[in-house]
Amino acid sequence: MPLNRRGFIKLTSGAFLSGCAGAIGMGACSSWRDECYVPWAPEESYRLEGEQVILSPSVFGSLAAASNAVKLVFGNNGEAVERVILIHSEDGKYHAFLDHCTHNKKELYYLHEDKLLRCHSGRSYFDMEGNVMKGPAEMPLRVFPTRQKADCVIIEMTSGVDDV
Numbered sequence: 001m002p003l004n005r006r007g008f009i010k011l012t013s014g015a016f017l018s019g020c021a022g023a024i025g026m027g028a029c030s031s032w033r034d035e036c037y038v039p040w041a042p043e044e045s046y047r048l049e050g051e052q053v054i055l056s057p058s059v060f061g062s063l064a065a066a067s068n069a070v071k072l073v074f075g076n077n078g079e080a081v082e083r084v085i086l087i088h089s090e091d092g093k094y095h096a097f098l099d100h101c102t103h104n105k106k107e108l109y110y111l112h113e114d115k116l117l118r119c120h121s122g123r124s125y126f127d128m129e130g131n132v133m134k135g136p137a138e139m140p141l142r143v144f145p146t147r148q149k150a151d152c153v154i155i156e157m158t159s160g161v162d163d164v
Helices: 005-023 026-036
Strands: 046-049 052-055 068-076 079-088 094-098 108-111 116-119 132-134 146-149 152-156
Touching: 052 068, 079 108, 079 152, 094 146, 094 152
Parallel strands: none
Antiparallel strands: 046 052, 052 152, 068 079, 079 094, 108 116, 146 152
């Protein structure tokens, strides 16, 4: 059955708009957010002692399993001073980064499947050592050394590589 002009316009405009939405990323927003979501660690699961953060992964289940991440926040009188993203990699190691893109200071997301950190703007990507994989960021992330002791993870806040 042949299409009349009105039917053709309805058919092609719907397909065109769907294609545009996919091209600019509107169709993938919800799946990208789900994949990249990094929960905040409960305040009772970590504490700041001098220049170290002492964290117990057993207090919250999301970090106990490998290939997961959490965010920590340190503040003064309720204002966030520093945010850290902590990742438990599949090899059992923990990786801690300042939760700021070096290009625009936006927060980072962890891409579980790709094992990359992605800037909130979606334009800069970093590997698990904090190196820039794709810009516009040119400088690596600030990386904080971590170590495990008994059932705790310790993040050394002062001896990180600070290129921010």
